Amino acid sequence: MRKIYLSVALALAAIVSAFAQHPVADSLDFKSRKLKVEEVNFVSSYYAQDGHNSAVTGGIGTEKLTDFANTFDIFLSRPDRANRLHRVGFEIGIDHYTSASSDKIDPHTISSASAADTRIYPTISWSRADDQRHYLIGASVSLSREYDYFSKGAGINFSKFSKDNNREFGVRLNTYLDTWKVIYPVELRTIPGGAGTIPNPAATGSKPRNTYNASFSLSQIITTRLQLSFLLDLTYQTGQLGTLYQRVYFQNNSEQVEHLPASRFKLPLGLRASYFAGDRVVVRAFYRYYADNWNLKAHTLELEAPYKLTPFISVSPFYRFYTQTAADYFAGYQQHNLQEQFYTSDYDLSKFNSHFEGLNVRFNAVNGVLGIRKLNTLELRYGHYNRSNGLYSNSLTLAAKFK
């Protein structure tokens, strides 16, 4: 009798253990279809710069500017009946900036065009990921409004993953249809005519600026510690590409507003790499080559080395070097001649090098940071930027992710 009990017990144990190791397919495939909050991000940043090559005053004068930028986004997800994961994102950004040079558009008044201004930019995005067929599709729409600028954006994207999830190819198509309110420097809002001056007809209304962008990316895992990503952005812009409140002073001291071609084709090519060296150090690197049909060429190199003090805290010193050639249409204050078809004294389009260095501190824990259970990641980042033509800036950013 004891043998029978023992045999039955062993048989039951075998059956139970068999079920424990191989659950039925239904229970494996089941996923809750409840809508859930996947993550919430909040990024707040303060930026301050100064320099002495303001484009508003023709390449001379203060470039003092401050910007207080905040973005908030929330992502919700829910699987459908075919177990494809739908993800919806809502994002809103609000920037408030003050600009000493913009105040020189009309120095006699508190300039409406932006001694201080606020930019608001909401975005809604959707994506659907199919893990069984290894692809993702998505779309987004965005708006951006500031005093003199309004933008409507839309985009679609597609990604295909390899079966082992070691490779990903992505395509993204975006367009921005923008409208720029015409604001001339105060002294150019009238022209000589009749017995005195008449309003300058070019100094009113608004102008369009359209941008079409196709981005391609290829990400590849190389080893258990190294992964790479190649990025190519093809961008074509058309419309009002010059900034109409930026002055240009010619060799004979006459004055016009900046005038640039009505189209621009940009070709940036990037390579990003992440390498886990040892047990505590990660090396993140980024290189970009850029060229456009205004004959501006640039190289960018970024290096960042996160060092893990503990599994949850890392400090990352970073350095970025950037160099660019001047655009064909750039010359400084009183250096353009009147025969030129296009002209600008915007030092952002001049030849220069820049250095950006700083530190990123990151707290990351699944069970919460600083005792706040939902706070998954907290980052504090400081950077100092200086350009070879004298412009410098400091930025401080706080980013929090809730999960």
Next chain:
Amino acid sequence: MKKLTYTIKSFLILTGSIGLLASCQSVKEYNKMYLNDSEMELAARKSQRPEMNFMQYREGAAGANGGKSGGGCGCN
């Protein structure tokens, strides 16, 4: 001469890239401990977004970094 240098550079980049991709291991999910670390993400950090935005204004080049390459704001 300039054309030749460009051709050689392009060839080296292309062959280097193909060689690199050809040497890839097929890494199984259970071997992705390092790759799945949050610091290994192949994208700019969230905390980098504000600086990517100001660089888009302050520099002639933009794009191929996960950010915008033009449009959407009164920048380049």
